Amino acid sequence: MANKTNINVLWDKIFKVSGLIVTLLGLVVLAVLLIDIFSEGFSRLSWDFITHYPSRHPERAGILSSLVGTIWVMAITAALAIPIGVMAAIYLEEYAKKSWLTNLIEINIANLAGVPSVIYGLLGLGVFVNFLALERSIIAGGATLALLALPIIIMSTREALRAVPPSIREASLALGASRWQTVSTMVLPAAIPGILTGVILSLSRAIGETAPLIVVGALTYIPFLPESPITGEFPFISLAGLKDPFSVLPIQIFNWVSRPQHGFIVNAAAAIIVLLTITFMMNAVAVWLRHKYQKKIRW
Amino acid sequence: MHKGFQRGKERVIEGALFLCALLSIFTTVGIIAVLIFETADFFGEVSIFEFLTDTEWTPLFANKHFGIMPLFAGTFLTTFIAMLVALPVGLVSAIYLSEYATPRVRNVIKPMLEVLAGIPTVVYGFFALLFVTPLLQSLIPSLSGFNALSPGIVMGIMIIPIISSLSEDAMHSVPMSLREGALALGSTKLQTSIKVIFPAALSGISASCIIGISRAVGETMIVAIAAGLQPRLTLNPLVPIETVTAYIVQVSLGDTPWGTIEYKTIFAVGMSLFVVTFMLNLVSFWLKKRFWQAYE
Numbered sequence: 228m229a230n231k232t233n234i235n236v237l238w239d240k241i242f243k244v245s246g247l248i249v250t251l252l253g254l255v256v257l258a259v260l261l262i263d264i265f266s267e268g269f270s271r272l273s274w275d276f277i278t279h280y281p282s283r284h285p286e287r288a289g290i291l292s293s294l295v296g297t298i299w300v301m302a303i304t305a306a307l308a309i310p311i312g313v314m315a316a317i318y319l320e321e322y323a324k325k326s327w328l329t330n331l332i333e334i335n336i337a338n339l340a341g342v343p344s345v346i347y348g349l350l351g352l353g354v355f356v357n358f359l360a361l362e363r364s365i366i367a368g369g370a371t372l373a374l375l376a377l378p379i380i381i382m383s384t385r386e387a388l389r390a391v392p393p394s395i396r397e398a399s400l401a402l403g404a405s406r407w408q409t410v411s412t413m414v415l416p417a418a419i420p421g422i423l424t425g426v427i428l429s430l431s432r433a434i435g436e437t438a439p440l441i442v443v444g445a446l447t448y449i450p451f452l453p454e455s456p457i458t459g460e461f462p463f464i465s466l467a468g469l470k471d472p473f474s475v476l477p478i479q480i481f482n483w484v485s486r487p488q489h490g491f492i493v494n495a496a497a498a499i500i501v502l503l504t505i506t507f508m509m510n511a512v513a514v515w516l517r518h519k520y521q522k523k524i525r526w
Numbered sequence: 527m528h529k530g531f532q533r534g535k536e537r538v539i540e541g542a543l544f545l546c547a548l549l550s551i552f553t554t555v556g557i558i559a560v561l562i563f564e565t566a567d568f569f570g571e572v573s574i575f576e577f578l579t580d581t582e583w584t585p586l587f588a589n590k591h592f593g594i595m596p597l598f599a600g601t602f603l604t605t606f607i608a609m610l611v612a613l614p615v616g617l618v619s620a621i622y623l624s625e626y627a628t629p630r631v632r633n634v635i636k637p638m639l640e641v642l643a644g645i646p647t648v649v650y651g652f653f654a655l656l657f658v659t660p661l662l663q664s665l666i667p668s669l670s671g672f673n674a675l676s677p678g679i680v681m682g683i684m685i686i687p688i689i690s691s692l693s694e695d696a697m698h699s700v701p702m703s704l705r706e707g708a709l710a711l712g713s714t715k716l717q718t719s720i721k722v723i724f725p726a727a728l729s730g731i732s733a734s735c736i737i738g739i740s741r742a743v744g745e746t747m748i749v750a751i752a753a754g755l756q757p758r759l760t761l762n763p764l765v766p767i768e769t770v771t772a773y774i775v776q777v778s779l780g781d782t783p784w785g786t787i788e789y790k791t792i793f794a795v796g797m798s799l800f801v802v803t804f805m806l807n808l809v810s811f812w813l814k815k816r817f818w819q820a821y822e
Binding site for chain 1: 627649
């Protein structure tokens with residue numbers, strides 16, 4: 228009897244140690260991955276690497292066109308997904324009454340978050356590229372990624388809105404403010420740090436997306452830039468670049484990984500360092516915002 | 527007068543907000559419409575019987591065969607390997623983080639694990655092809671340069687945080703009274719975790735596992751880079767294969783003209799993928815709902 232208890236206590240101790248080891252396993256792999264990529268690509272990083280176009284010669288190739296493409300596509304994605312996502316979340320959280328329709332919308336958003344990203348590529352190809360005849364352009368790519376990012380933005384925004392206590396709303400409504408006045412002047416400002424955290428995280432996800440953009444028809448080799456959005460003549464802003472073909476950083480990496488020459492593998496590793504730096508920086512900002520927000524606001 | 531204007535404005539705003547929420551429905555409708563439209567075209571030329579039963583997939587060759595089985599065999603194989611890695615590691619981590627770790631340890635480890643889920647998949651593809659495969663080749667000399675094993679393992683590592691994080695949430699929300707009851711009866715923490723908490727959180731844990739499976743089935747870049755692009759009806763993890771998702775990427779990269787049968791295949795294949803992941807998501811949604819109903 229006592230013997231059996233001892234064995235159980237022993238198992239408990241074994242798990243206490245081995246459980247920690249298993250939990251740390253993922254972090255070990257993460258460390259190995261980062262070390263592998265940095266040791267392969269760090270020496271290739273230079274200003275030239277960032278300001279050169281891709282080339283057949285690995286030592287002359289750079290990421291300029293794909294980096295600029297990433298910035299363009301993300302600008303479109305953000306411009307479309309953030310307002311639509313936040314507004315949809317406001318509707319579902321602040322306005323919607325329980326009905327079959329709002330129920331359906333909720334289930335639908337949860338389901339959309341689980342649809343593989345490559346399927347969004349097919350959607351973009353069918354709707355934006357062909358049906359709306361946007362061709363294989365920046366706007367088609369950006370709109371596709373916006374649809375992909377929407378469910379996550381909606382869900383995280385709803386969570387941020389839910390964290391604002393009802394008493395704030397009740398006080399505002401009791402003072403005679405309308406629903407929109409309450410939302411826009413009381414609830415939204417209080418929820419903004421939380422909303423921003425979710426938005427930045429979802430965009431940092433979208434930046435690394437490769438498959439949907441390949442399906443939409445981003446190019447793997449592009450030796451020129453989209454038309455500049457800033458022009459010399461009035462009105463000084465041009466959106467003509469939106470219709471231009473493009474590539475993005477992850478696709479450039481994919482292209483280089485699939486080549487046999489070692490020089491391109493080194494380039495791929497260097498481009499991964501650039502990509503990871505961007506995503507980690509975005510994540511860091513999001514974590515910092517969340518931290519600051521949690522500390523500062525006490526209802 | 528002013529009040530009427532205010533009321534009208536409120537109405538317009540509410541309408542605009544509603545339209546934004548409705549866009550999500552349009553997205554789903556759009557996905558289904560695009561897939562059905564092109565797939566119907568495809569099945570006008572290829573019989574659905576051939577699609578489901580032929581054992582070869584060679585739409586890009588002169589001698590065309592349209593059997594989806596080799597692609598799903600590839601998807602099944604990589605998903606199975608990924609779950610062999612992600613399930614045990616994810617569940618042990620979840621038990622450890624929920625039942626053993628101090629809040630401080632949990633608050634450090636959890637966000638770090640989530641970094642794993644935030645790394646772009648093309649980076650994992652690089653890692654699988656150029657680090658894990660050579661490493662495995664030194665252990666298994668017969669392993670081919672492209673194979674299902676290495677991307678499967680790497681995919682599993684990517685999925686660990688999904689399973690551990692969602693399962694931990696489920697176990698964490700099992701009422702304290704169950705834990706206290708078991709411990710008061712003299713159970714060790716491990717016995718409590720395995721015999722009380724784990725079964726109590728089972729539907730929540732299953733939901734997280736199914737989300738993990740769905741993620742593995744839909745994962746594209748890791749397998750497109752490291753598994754080879756060779757459809758093959760096999761369960762041998764050591765040879766090159768092709769998954770459903772990787773095929774879509776392969777065709778998209780080529781210069782296949784719009785409207786050809788090769789082109790339509792990606793929609794038929796995409797449709798099959800959508801149906802599988804949709805059903806997995808539905809089951810997981812239902813399990814999760816059942817779990818939260820039990821404890822709220």
